[in-house]
Amino acid sequence: MVAVTIWGSLRAFTDGRAQVEVEARNFKELLDVLAQTYPGLKPQITRGVSLALDGRIYREAWFTKIRSDSEVVLMPYMAGG
Amino acid sequence: MALDSNNKRVFKVVGTRPPRPDGIEKVTGRALYGADVSAPGMLVGRILRSPHAHAAILSIDTSAAEALAGVKAVITAQDFAVQDDSALRDVQENCMARGKVLYDGHAVAAVAALTPAIAKAALKLIKVTYKALPHVTDVDVAMRPDAPVVQAGRSFENVPAGMAENVTSQCEFGHGDLAAGFAAAALIVERSFTTAAVHQGYIEPQACLASMTADGKADLWCCTQGQYHVRALCAALLGMEASQLRVTASEIGGGFGGKTTVFIEPVALALSRKSGKPVKIVMTRDEVFKATGPTVSSSIDVKIGMTKDGRITAGEAHLRYSGGAFHCGTIDMGAQAAFAAYDLQAVRTLGWNVLTNRPKEVAYRAPGAPQAIYAVESVVDELCQKLGLDPLDVRLKNAARKGTKSSYGPTFDDIGLMATLEAAKAHPHYTAPLAPGQGRGLSAGFWFNFGGNTCVSLNINTDGTVGITEGNPDIGGSRAAISQMAAEELGIPYEKVRTIIADTSSLGHNDITDGSRVTFAVGLATIKAAQDAIQKMCARVATLWEIDAEAVVWEDGCAKPSGPNAGQFPPMTLAEIAAISFNTGGPIAGHHEFNADGAGVSFGVHLVDVEVDRETGATKVLRYTVFQDAGKAVHPSYVEGQMQGGAVQGIGWALNEEYIYGEDGRLQNAGFLDYRVPVASDLPNIETVILEIPNPGHPYGVRGVGETPIVPPLAALSNAVSRAIGLRMNRLPMSPPRILAALSAKR
Amino acid sequence: MRYAKPNTAAEASALLRQETGITRILAGGTDVMVQLKAGLVEPDLIVDIKHIGGLRDITPEAGGFRIGAAVSGAELGAHAGVVGLWPGVVEGFELIGSTQVQGRATMAGNLCNGSPAADSVPGLVAANAVARICGPSGERDCPIQDIPVAPGRISLAKGEFITSILLPGRPERSGDAYLRFIPRTEMDIAVAAAAVSLTLDKAGKVVAARVVLGAVAPTVKLVGPAADAILGTSLDDAALAALAAACSAACSPIDDKRGTIVFRTEVAGVLAKRAALIAYKRAGGQK
């Protein structure tokens, strides 16, 4: 299991929890499980999310490996100038 | 390889300041920008734009224009397919209004004609019947429940019921117990701020040349920060397959984020498709201001608590951004960045994006961060003033560092904020005396920085030179930096490498030149492509020497036996290996394709001294110093250039630049004359101090540097002015009438 | 549109009179070209007056100088005689636009554009300058202050155009100055402006003064009470305060993208005060 920190406005869709535990070995599994467990997150996942894994931000990379002790933070999809 | 983490890598090429490869073309006027190419039989494209801030389009009659001699095509939104995807639909409707015009300057029709004069006459013959609708251009007004609705039904599921229909999204970030934090504070300051929308102000207006043939194949030449993105958007809007559309990025005359989308490109393609001729569209400056993307405008409330000795106990911000008539996600970035410079136990930001009748926001350098950090850094400065604390000491005390749980969630790795603050404190600028009427301000700034999808080819030419093909338009010298990294990795002189930027058909996808990603991500791909080539060259040499490939190493631009056991062979240079490549297996090239991660975040600190004329409200910038962590400055001159240019754009934002709307919702100052970007005589030299705290995610330690420098100037200037006049300013720009009004109110 | 470049003033006047459509005179072109680009005007005839004899000359006359209507800012600024006699007029003119604009812009053009914020006009009015106008019925002279009548409108009749401006001679111990307020240091249109021309007696008291404001009323404004406020004084603080107050009282500006009514009203007085001190110093006054 990995502990995923989600951002505040998503808590409305995770029964108010700021951190959820999911079984996932990589980014794709994480997104799939989240969408399955918390269907309210689907629209945001479809619009795009980034993943911060131990402080490093990933934007699309599905197969980025996640260890069970990794710090996993879900973030909005990032765009720059 | 001897691993000694305390030993910094010694670079030969990286860190030097060679001439940029496109230098001579640019100083002789030979470089070709968006408007500089022509095609035989080319037509002139012109766009008809809305004179209304908000109106229903009842009808468009193009018959008279079509009948005019010399007019070859007229198009409206009907010439574009309706998009299912909401993001694509927004792009299409921003390029050409469908049903409603949503802002002053919104495109409604376009013509292609033999000459500019005929095109102009044709526009006058297009009859558009409008029904004017109530409009709203102010973000706070647009949030009221009774505000005119810009576009209905655009709210995301995260917007709570009961909010105005113009609110399209809500976001929230942070952690910790705010109530406990504020209870622990000796002083709490709560203030509201507004910032005006500002434009990137690139000197080159958008320009493109499109040529589509009857079989549906097309070529598009345009000034853009991302030719692949242009291809994707145009192909979708015109119903083309990507392979049929080749997009070539011209030299680009500034972007700063503003050239990360399309405006005229799909229009030129549609006109070319309809007329069967090449069509060139060049925007006027007026069109650039009215119809391309400025930043969001903002309205922000910040509340921060501090102990007597300067420890921040809690921070909270409510941010309302408007990115014009379409949804934009910039609020997410602002709400995450607001408190990024601080190590906080309790922090919360809440943000909303709000629709207004203004042009669609497009990224501008660190989009969303300057506004949020301006508000936070202003309140921090006021707390320091009220508690009698040194503002640098307070920032040092609260600075985010390695191991800090950031205000937006992740824990920071190696970051350069402490080093940057310490450098500012040690700099003579910080302790230089100030005369009466002068004030000194400082602010920290932050940007995330990105990596992203990147693809690089590196070809070893038979004469020992190297050609690099990459796919990111070079806005500020990146071809030089990429050549430097290739030369470094290959161990050859910089002069032996030439980097070019490919069209979309010559190289795989590359993300836009944005997010301060190019030197980081394209540089990383280049290093890896060089390693790929090196591996191939070592293999060729191993075959020649009849030893194992693993027994050949690459050092100082040569293949060498890895040690005495590998055998005795004289080193072979890259040129020697290249010269016999046809005999050893054919051409040698290295490639790398990846979705780059590991972009390190970036922090900067700016110090500014100003003098305010108390009788006129005019602010003079006396001295300015930028401190920034570059990870590793590949070409220090261009790193300094980013720091200086970003600082000056921020100075303009703080002092004079703004979108000014009349009661009628029309833009009042759509030109350089009244938009007022800084001119040379407004400014002192901009001193720079580059810190190099290596980014662990890059072999040379490189971090993106392009965006962070626009973040601190807003608060640095506001804090300096506030200290100079003894009044806290809370509205940008701090134009002279506003400063004088504040002073008069005090009197 | 037609383009004509007559060689004589009479020919130019005839062209302008005979054209039934819209005409524009081209000297420096720094306003006309902007209007063309913006589509604000589509003239049927453009008359380029730069080839008319004498229009690019600066000629001494009656202790002053006659400035041809096609003399550019760069040319006037390089003329030591004019700079020495009427530094305030020259500095006003030289504030218009960039170095590039200075290479082309003319005072007569700035005047005939009719903008209340025209930088060269307050100084010309303060200097009592006179325009020479060529028209269908020959030449006539007209004080500068009578030329602008409203924003964008001037008193010249059809077929008339300015051929030169006379900057008169002036007594000893005279000085003038022009200041404008802009948010940047260059490239802006005046938000408020003031020109002061004055003459001192041997004791340093002001014996003659003209104070003119720009950008605070529909046309540039000669402010009699402001001049009265400093007459007989050595610009002591009380006189300067009275000058500023008289100037602010004379303002009837608008709120627009460039400034507010309150700002313009207050700053006009500040600028008049500061310009008066510069003019005073130039006149040889000791402060």
Place this chain on the structure above:
Amino acid sequence: MKTIHVATEVNGDNVEFVCAPDESLLDVLRNRLGLTGVKEGCGTGDCGACSVTLNGRLVCSCLVLGAEVEGATIGTIEGMARADVLHPLQQSFIDHAALQCGICTPGILVAAKALLDKNPDPTDTELRYWLAGNLCRCTGYDKIIHAVQDAAKKMRTV
């Protein structure tokens, strides 16, 4: 609109062109003479990207009619280097990294040269005011000022 025939001198060469009466010199240089080093940033004299010299004076070519330049002498960025030898200002801009995107560079070089031709030793303040009509959005002007001053220094010692 009847076109007008104009004979003029550009960068030392005699050239002829026809233009519409309302066509700017900028459009003539770019579209009729192929001198696209002269850039259009605004078309209203506010940015300086189209700077050229006209009879030795620095002007914005967008504020000049093509029809006006009969018999004139025009200098553009394309005439600044002599064959393959860069003008010291051009070299200095490369050496000092005084350009990023480079769109303002031709206008700034033409403007800076016009200044140094009449004042070989300007102060920074004189230089900044002289160049106030040339907008640069990338550099913050700092490296431009250094590059011009360094070129001026080199030109004075030659």
